[in-house]
Amino acid sequence: MSVLKITDAAFAYGEQLIFQDITLETRPGEIFCLMGRNGCGKSTLLDCILGIQPLKKGAIKISDKSVDAYKPAELAKKMAYLPQSHEHSFPYKVLQVVLMGRTAYMSRFGAPTQEDKVIVKNLLDKIGITHLSDRPYTQLSGGELQMVMLARSLAQEAPLILMDEPTAHLDYYNELLFLETIASLVKDGRQTIFMATHSPNQAFYLENRGIPVRVGLMCDGKLVETGPPAKTLTSANLGQVYHIEARILDSGDTKQVMPVGTLK
Numbered sequence: 407m408s409v410l411k412i413t414d415a416a417f418a419y420g421e422q423l424i425f426q427d428i429t430l431e432t433r434p435g436e437i438f439c440l441m442g443r444n445g446c447g448k449s450t451l452l453d454c455i456l457g458i459q460p461l462k463k464g465a466i467k468i469s470d471k472s473v474d475a476y477k478p479a480e481l482a483k484k485m486a487y488l489p490q491s492h493e494h495s496f497p498y499k500v501l502q503v504v505l506m507g508r509t510a511y512m513s514r515f516g517a518p519t520q521e522d523k524v525i526v527k528n529l530l531d532k533i534g535i536t537h538l539s540d541r542p543y544t545q546l547s548g549g550e551l552q553m554v555m556l557a558r559s560l561a562q563e564a565p566l567i568l569m570d571e572p573t574a575h576l577d578y579y580n581e582l583l584f585l586e587t588i589a590s591l592v593k594d595g596r597q598t599i600f601m602a603t604h605s606p607n608q609a610f611y612l613e614n615r616g617i618p619v620r621v622g623l624m625c626d627g628k629l630v631e632t633g634p635p636a637k638t639l640t641s642a643n644l645g646q647v648y649h650i651e652a653r654i655l656d657s658g659d660t661k662q663v664m665p666v667g668t669l670k
């Protein structure tokens with residue numbers, strides 16, 4: 407079964423073509439890192455996958471079914487979404503916010519079951535945020551809030567999780583904790599992650615630890631390269647996509663990108 411399949415996708419805002427000819431398929435239990443310069447269309451592609459924006463051409467299937475053929479509750483069991491930032495609404499407690507991730511599994515007017523509560527408590531524990539359980543989520547720092555939102559998206563237990571620059575507000579520790587958490591999810595074979603990121607070193611970090619990871623490089627409205635980080639994140643490709651000079655440092659078991667400067 408295919409978790410996410412995009413075929414010949416094109417999208418335009420009015421007359422402005424954003425991307426075209428996008429074809430890709432994620433493998434179960436992998437992390438797919440979508441990269442490209444600001445404004446190249448990563449978030450727009452995520453919006454199309456979420457069914458928020460309609461494609462101009464092509465098709466997007468989630469678990470072998472067209473994304474627009476799903477009812478919302480059914481789709482929530484197949485796909486979760488972790489945005490870059492979150493608009494606060496009401497000062498719910500953290501525990502309640504994470505329980506909201508279980509909504510698709512509750513009956514229409516139902517309260518969370520004991521099983522929902524156990525799933526949520528285990529997630530808070532796994533992510534190391536149990537101490538925040540009773541705090542109003544409106545009072546959290548940006549980094550704490552993002553870890554709460556990660557827990558909420560995991561509570562959906564969907565086979566596919568979309569993420570849009572999920573570590574943008576995290577400190578070094580939480581960025582690594584975040585990467586370790588998603589690595590353990592895909593290692594268990596439970597989830598596939600499709601994330602837009604600006605950090606090629608995150609892809610290398612995961613690859614260095616033996617996690618199945620692929621990179622898709624977007625440039626000029628197209629997916630110009632797809633493959634493992636070691637093959638895609640080359641100096642030549644980074645030069646073409648980001649207009650930078652970059653060196654790939656290889657210390658045997660660890661690779662990293664070292665940016666040198668912009669290309670004139």
Ligand SMILES: Nc1ncnc2c1ncn2[C@@H]1O[C@H](COP(=O)(O)OP(=O)(O)OP(=O)(O)O)[C@@H](O)[C@H]1O
Nearest residue numbers: 419422424442443444445446447448449450451602
């Ligand atoms: N609602 C909209 N209407 C018109 N144009 C839009 C709209 N949203 C985004 N765009 C434009 O579409 C292009 C792609 O934007 P998008 O947000 O998808 O890029 P991105 O790759 O996610 O960028 P970033 O890395 O900065 O987050 C940009 O030129 C942006 O200005």
